[in-house]
Amino acid sequence: MEFVALPVIDHSRLAERFLQETDRASWHEALLWQVRLKRDCAAAEVPEWETLRQLASEIKAHVLSHLDAYLEQFEAQARANGIQLHWAQDAAAHNRIVYELLAQRNVHHVVKSKSMLTEECGLNPYLEARGIEVIDTDLGERIMQLLQQPPSHIVTPAIHLRREEVARVFQEKLGVPQDLSPEELVAVVRRLLRQKFLEAGAAITGVNFAVAETGTLVICTNEGNADLGMHLAPVHIAAMGIEKLIPRLIDLGVFLRLLARSATGQPITVYTTHIGRPRLGQELHVVLVDNGRSRRLGLPRFWTALKCIRCGACMNTCPVYRRSGGYSYGAPIPGPIGAILMPSYDAPRYHLLPYASSLCGSCREVCPVGIDIDEQLYAWRQEVGLQYASWSKRQAMRLAAWLLCAPWRYRWAGKLLRWALRHLPRWLLYGPWNVWGQSRELPKGPRKSFLEGYVKQQTGH
Amino acid sequence: MANAARRHILEAVRQNLPQKVPLPNIPHFTRTTEEHLRARFIEKVRKAGGEVWETSHVSLDAMLAPHLPGQWASTIPGLEGSVQLHAVEDPHALADLEALVCWARLGVAENGAVWLDEEALGQRAAAFLVDHLIVVLEASRIVTDLHEAYAVLASRWQGFGLWVAGPSKTADIEQTLVHGVHGPRRFTVVLANA
Numbered sequence: 001m002e003f004v005a006l007p008v009i010d011h012s013r014l015a016e017r018f019l020q021e022t023d024r025a026s027w028h029e030a031l032l033w034q035v036r037l038k039r040d041c042a043a044a045e046v047p048e049w050e051t052l053r054q055l056a057s058e059i060k061a062h063v064l065s066h067l068d069a070y071l072e073q074f075e076a077q078a079r080a081n082g083i084q085l086h087w088a089q090d091a092a093a094h095n096r097i098v099y100e101l102l103a104q105r106n107v108h109h110v111v112k113s114k115s116m117l118t119e120e121c122g123l124n125p126y127l128e129a130r131g132i133e134v135i136d137t138d139l140g141e142r143i144m145q146l147l148q149q150p151p152s153h154i155v156t157p158a159i160h161l162r163r164e165e166v167a168r169v170f171q172e173k174l175g176v177p178q179d180l181s182p183e184e185l186v187a188v189v190r191r192l193l194r195q196k197f198l199e200a201g202a203a204i205t206g207v208n209f210a211v212a213e214t215g216t217l218v219i220c221t222n223e224g225n226a227d228l229g230m231h232l233a234p235v236h237i238a239a240m241g242i243e244k245l246i247p248r249l250i251d252l253g254v255f256l257r258l259l260a261r262s263a264t265g266q267p268i269t270v271y272t273t274h275i276g277r278p279r280l281g282q283e284l285h286v287v288l289v290d291n292g293r294s295r296r297l298g299l300p301r302f303w304t305a306l307k308c309i310r311c312g313a314c315m316n317t318c319p320v321y322r323r324s325g326g327y328s329y330g331a332p333i334p335g336p337i338g339a340i341l342m343p344s345y346d347a348p349r350y351h352l353l354p355y356a357s358s359l360c361g362s363c364r365e366v367c368p369v370g371i372d373i374d375e376q377l378y379a380w381r382q383e384v385g386l387q388y389a390s391w392s393k394r395q396a397m398r399l400a401a402w403l404l405c406a407p408w409r410y411r412w413a414g415k416l417l418r419w420a421l422r423h424l425p426r427w428l429l430y431g432p433w434n435v436w437g438q439s440r441e442l443p444k445g446p447r448k449s450f451l452e453g454y455v456k457q458q459t460g461h
Numbered sequence: 462m463a464n465a466a467r468r469h470i471l472e473a474v475r476q477n478l479p480q481k482v483p484l485p486n487i488p489h490f491t492r493t494t495e496e497h498l499r500a501r502f503i504e505k506v507r508k509a510g511g512e513v514w515e516t517s518h519v520s521l522d523a524m525l526a527p528h529l530p531g532q533w534a535s536t537i538p539g540l541e542g543s544v545q546l547h548a549v550e551d552p553h554a555l556a557d558l559e560a561l562v563c564w565a566r567l568g569v570a571e572n573g574a575v576w577l578d579e580e581a582l583g584q585r586a587a588a589f590l591v592d593h594l595i596v597v598l599e600a601s602r603i604v605t606d607l608h609e610a611y612a613v614l615a616s617r618w619q620g621f622g623l624w625v626a627g628p629s630k631t632a633d634i635e636q637t638l639v640h641g642v643h644g645p646r647r648f649t650v651v652l653a654n655a
Binding site: 064 | 466469470473474476478479480482483484490550552556569572584586588589607608612614620621624625627628630631632633634637
């Protein structure tokens with residue numbers, strides 16, 4: 001299964017590719033469903049779960065509606081603690097700032113922990129093109145880096161690969177014996193990357209939360225990779241979106257209780273590190289990135305998507321994501337949340353993503369910060385539909401509107417359709433225009449409509 | 462140039478702010494009763510893959526002795542390791558450290574996490590370079606949940622600290638749980654009855 005870059009991300013076409021391997025699709029679906037079930041068990045252990053979700057949603061709404069003030073407060077506090085701040089309006093500025101920090105210090109080897117923001121900005125290829133070695137240290141990300149493929153999930157980047165495939169990658173790229181077990185593969189990565197941690201001239205991390213009142217960064221991992229990087233390297237660069245702020249330390253109680261339980265079903269990640277100052281002799285730089293976030297803040301229907309804390313729960317629960325895989329979204333953030341985030345960054349490229357949903361609303365039910373993802377998916381269709389729909393789709397919709405606007409036209413069309421289902425030859429019914437029928441059988445056309453049957457039953461004639 | 466970016470971003474944010482929403486109060490949730498705290502905490506540490514040893518202060522040395530490798534360090538007064546952390550300036554010098562024994566300031570019953578601050582760690586990297594992380598926690602320092610924990614921490618915030626809940630782990634290969642991917646393979650909480 002490979003990532004395909006398209007000028008316009010056609011989710012259904014990419015999903016079709018994924019579904020060609022029936023076994024993998026069923027395996028993938030079941031694996032992610034297990035993660036969803038773990039989340040359910042973890043949530044059920046917390047009696048005040050729904051209150052926490054409500055609080056998290058309100059705290060984020062508060063921060064976002066006072067974002068300028070919190071950014072300034074965070075900046076002042078962080079600066080006072082010896083943290084150096086940089087502001088980047090877009091991805092290009094972010095990449096340039098990071099590169100200049102490294103180049104000025106003559107750093108050629110960098111270890112990096114997981115950061116969806118650097119994925120969004122395309123930092124790795126940018127630095128690599130300028131002669132800097134960037135080693136992804138999260139195991140899943142390292143696997144994908146060896147394969148030269150992007151992650152397919154924001155929490156478990158290599159979840160679409162089977163263990164045999166991972167073993168094969170290690171054999172081909174690292175020359176280790178074939179058919180190693182996951183334990184043996186982890187031991188190989190531990191040994192190789194420990195060396196990289198010790199040699200790195202700088203560590204790049206993301207940021208899970210930034211506390212405005214104290215100027216503190218909070219970084220969560222299970223592997224300890226972010227910590228090994230940033231506590232060893234002489235330079236630590238943390239990249240954060242401007243929406244990552246929370247007001248107070250005590251708010252962490254709310255968010256940390258929700259984050260790992262929603263993501264993997266753990267009560268908390270193994271390591272949750274709070275950094276309010278660099279260690280003695282170390283440089284700590286924070287790059288604050290906008291890249292479309294301030295613009296989104298002004299979209300009345302869509303600004304609440306900025307509450308997202310990147311737990312991935314909406315992906316694990318989504319019937320479409322589970323059966324189409326992360327690559328079908330062709331975006332750094334896939335799944336339901338990706339489908340409402342991406343169109344505002346690049347509508348021509350991502351306008352089809354809001355259709356990658358049955359609008360079942362399962363994403364909203366699990367979202368720890370209560371984003372109405374399903375409603376926003378629907379709202380995005382109203383935004384992009386008129387602008388991008390094909391001529392034929394537009395005509396079909398016009399016809400449907402005309403039919404549905406008058407009851408007599410609707411009944412007449414139903415009659416015609418039932419007749420057609422009974423009498424027309426198969427080649428005509430299942431032509432290329434019948435997308436529904438490509439993988440399904442059409443129903444047999446009954447002689448009477450439901451209404452006709454109902455009236456007959458009630459009146460006896 | 463740098464200031465221009467800052468000004469542009471703050472200006473764009475200001476122009477696009479949604480309607481102001483008040484900051485909610487975090488209510489007090491039900492606390493676990495004293496006798497359940499300890500049992501709940503132990504259960505959660507074990508579930509996260511950690512070990513729990515119970516001891517009284519007097520016997521700490523004797524209890525730890527058989528478990529300590531050649532290269533170990535301690536930040537607990539009166540417990541002298543074979544490596545002196547305060548003598549180390551560059552954490553890279555600790556690459557071969559095998560075990561660290563340190564104080565935990567708090568334990569959380571709902572998730573089995575312990576709080577380690579900069580003083581307890583001696584060197585930030587030490588807790589991640591070792592194979593075996595051993596933290597000593599007074600049983601009376603166990604709180605119900607993170608709300609209670611942050612109320613304590615926020616009242617005297619020290620600028621650096623971390624929650625540790627179990628040994629380093631990953632499930633990135635087909636959701637198979639493996640311990641010790643980058644950080645410690647073993648994590649032990651020594652529960653001391655003060």
